[in-house]
Amino acid sequence: MAALPKFANTNALWAAVATQTLQKLGVKQVVISPGSRSTPLACAFASNPAFTATVALDERSAGFIALGQSKAQGFPSILLCTSGTAGANYLPALIEARLSQTPLLVLTADRPPELRHCHSGQTIEQNGLFGAYPVWSVEAGVPSQEVGLLRHWRQLWVDAFQRSLGPQIGPVHLNLPFRDPLTPSTPEKGFKTPPEVQKEGFFSALRVPHFQPGIPVNQVAALLPFRSAGVIIVGPHHFGQRTYAADAIAELSAVTGWPILADGAGTLRGDLATHPNLVTTYDLILRQKKFARVLAPKVVVQIGPLPTSKVLRSWLTANEPEGLQLGRPGENLDPTHGKWRRVDADLVPSAQSKPVQVKTSPQLKTWQSLQLKAQKNLNKISQTAWAFEGRTVVELARHLSPQDFLVVGNSMPIRDLEWFYQPTEAGPIVITNRGANGIDGTVSTALGVAQQGRPTYLLCGDLAFLHDSNALLSAQGTTPLTIIVINNQGGGIFNHLPVRAETDLFEKLWGTPQVTDLGKLCAAHQVSHTKVKTWSQFSALLKKKTSRVRVLEIRTNRQKDAAYRLQSLNRGLT
Numbered sequence: 401m402a403a404l405p406k407f408a409n410t411n412a413l414w415a416a417v418a419t420q421t422l423q424k425l426g427v428k429q430v431v432i433s434p435g436s437r438s439t440p441l442a443c444a445f446a447s448n449p450a451f452t453a454t455v456a457l458d459e460r461s462a463g464f465i466a467l468g469q470s471k472a473q474g475f476p477s478i479l480l481c482t483s484g485t486a487g488a489n490y491l492p493a494l495i496e497a498r499l500s501q502t503p504l505l506v507l508t509a510d511r512p513p514e515l516r517h518c519h520s521g522q523t524i525e526q527n528g529l530f531g532a533y534p535v536w537s538v539e540a541g542v543p544s545q546e547v548g549l550l551r552h553w554r555q556l557w558v559d560a561f562q563r564s565l566g567p568q569i570g571p572v573h574l575n576l577p578f579r580d581p582l583t584p585s586t587p588e589k590g591f592k593t594p595p596e597v598q599k600e601g602f603f604s605a606l607r608v609p610h611f612q613p614g615i616p617v618n619q620v621a622a623l624l625p626f627r628s629a630g631v632i633i634v635g636p637h638h639f640g641q642r643t644y645a646a647d648a649i650a651e652l653s654a655v656t657g658w659p660i661l662a663d664g665a666g667t668l669r670g671d672l673a674t675h676p677n678l679v680t681t682y683d684l685i686l687r688q689k690k691f692a693r694v695l696a697p698k699v700v701v702q703i704g705p706l707p708t709s710k711v712l713r714s715w716l717t718a719n720e721p722e723g724l725q726l727g728r729p730g731e732n733l734d735p736t737h738g739k740w741r742r743v744d745a746d747l748v749p750s751a752q753s754k755p756v757q758v759k760t761s762p763q764l765k766t767w768q769s770l771q772l773k774a775q776k777n778l779n780k781i782s783q784t785a786w787a788f789e790g791r792t793v794v795e796l797a798r799h800l801s802p803q804d805f806l807v808v809g810n811s812m813p814i815r816d817l818e819w820f821y822q823p824t825e826a827g828p829i830v831i832t833n834r835g836a837n838g839i840d841g842t843v844s845t846a847l848g849v850a851q852q853g854r855p856t857y858l859l860c861g862d863l864a865f866l867h868d869s870n871a872l873l874s875a876q877g878t879t880p881l882t883i884i885v886i887n888n889q890g891g892g893i894f895n896h897l898p899v900r901a902e903t904d905l906f907e908k909l910w911g912t913p914q915v916t917d918l919g920k921l922c923a924a925h926q927v928s929h930t931k932v933k934t935w936s937q938f939s940a941l942l943k944k945k946t947s948r949v950r951v952l953e954i955r956t957n958r959q960k961d962a963a964y965r966l967q968s969l970n971r972g973l974t
Contacts, residue, residue, distance in 0.1 A: 413593060415440040415441045429451065431463075435483070443583075460870070468848020470504050470848075472829075476564045476565065477504060498535065617651045629761075632656070633702045634663060636707070642668070659678075679767050683818060684777065687969065702724070723738055724740070725742045725743065728746075785935075804855045808832050809842045850879045862914065
């Protein structure tokens with residue numbers, strides 16, 4: 401890393417110190433919302449070849465693009481905006497980042513203290529703008545050429561970076577006031593670049609922090625009361641080292657003899673696909689009361705958040721098993737309010753030379769037997785000639801590789817993934833916004849994921865797509881993203897609510913009917929659009945790779961789909 405040159409003004413110096421520090425820490429991606437007050441940092445990021453800068457006009461979309469980048473990397477991206485209400489549009493992305501434990505560095509440029517609370521333009525109260533959602537929030541001092549303050553500025557970035565990564569992972573908010581001049585080339589009277597910051601030593605001591613890998617399986621096993629009636633539940637947790645995590649969970653299953661109930665919204669369902677103890681059909685099995693009673697657990701190990709299944713959560717609540725939660729520090733992962741003990745660490749394999757003695761149990765054999773029956777039922781349900789939404793997941797599972805990203809929207813797509821994703825081998829890296837479970841920023845998140853350069857597929861509904869259609873403003877360039885839109889012209893998930901049969905106001909208040917021509921919407925943004933008419937056409941389109949954003953629209957019947965789904969899933973195991 402070269403020493404810093406001389407600068408024309410204080411803001412340019414501070415911006416260079418910030419970007420050089422972040423470069424040294426390994427940060428590479430920044431999403432910039434255009435504006436004036438953020439000019440010093442925007443210019444510094446854009447002119448530094450170590451950073452890939454994405455400029456997004458819509459701030460809410462920008463927030464989720466950065467979120468998608470961070471989710472895909474497991475490493476913080478930068479999100480930068482000007483002063484005023486621009487930053488307020490970042491709140492939904494920050495909420496998701498906090499609740500899904502995604503590292504993110506959020507920078508809001510601000511006016512200096514003397515221009516606040518006096519009706520200066522584009523000025524609001526930005527300290528505390530995001531409430532309780534950042535893991536850390538602080539305002540920096542106004543830039544100065546004093547060396548002591550420059551050291552403080554350098555270490556502020558190190559501190560912010562480290563806090564975003566742990567022990568409580570999430571977004572960090574820095575509010576950054578700047579006085580004029582904002583443009584880097586504008587001379588500032590009396591300014592001189594301090595000699596100390598021009599020396600290589602000013603940055604040489606910076607290091608990327610290292611974190612403890614986690615708790616070994618044998619230590620977790622020592623905490624468990626060994627009973628035959630136990631289960632290991634794996635939720636939509638992001639694991640940085642896939643093989644490492646899969647090996648650890650497989651070892652825990654071998655030691656305990658317990659089945660692994662893995663959520664479809666997690667990559668590990670695919671990574672554990674060939675493991676005999678994996679159970680992917682728990683939702684269908686537990687819908688049958690007699691099986692739910694027979695399989696009642698005494699002990700549960702929960703890794704990450706709970707899966708999507710409401711049936712599974714109700715089963716846990718009803719049985720009140722002893723539980724051990726494994727996850728990141730500072731987060732309660734139990735909405736059932738059960739008898740849980742928490743261990744703030746990721747599960748890792750034991751360091752041992754001899755092979756693990758594999759255990760089994762009568763209950764495990766029952767799970768395995770019911771799994772085979774349930775899988776046959778689900779295969780029958782999904783193999784329809786007509787456009788049944790659940791079959792989309794089956795087709796995706798056939799075509800996506802372990803190197804691909806699969807981003808799944810909330811509402812019905814995430815539930816179809818849980819029910820119909822029955823992998824036979826390792827599948828794609830699955831990414832979801834299951835922190836707040838909203839439809840905000842679905843397309844933008846996928847754009848951020850796709851910017852990592854790997855083939856990326858987004859499965860979402862029409863309302864999620866339309867809610868974030870401004871993301872198409874950033875859809876140009878070489879971004880390998882295929883967006884599959886299930887267009888049932890409304891909110892399909894609401895057709896599963898009890899209110900569906902209780903009021904004639906359903907369609908008006910919950911159905912959310914829409915008649916948007918998605919083809920014309922895509923054409924307006926110069927984005928490729930195809931209306932899929934057959935499953936064979938869909939398969940052919942998935943085989944054809946793309947280096948740009950494209951939209952594949954599958955038209956379905958909301959009412960027919962809901963009726964078929966409810967009838968089929970509640971039929972029982974045959």
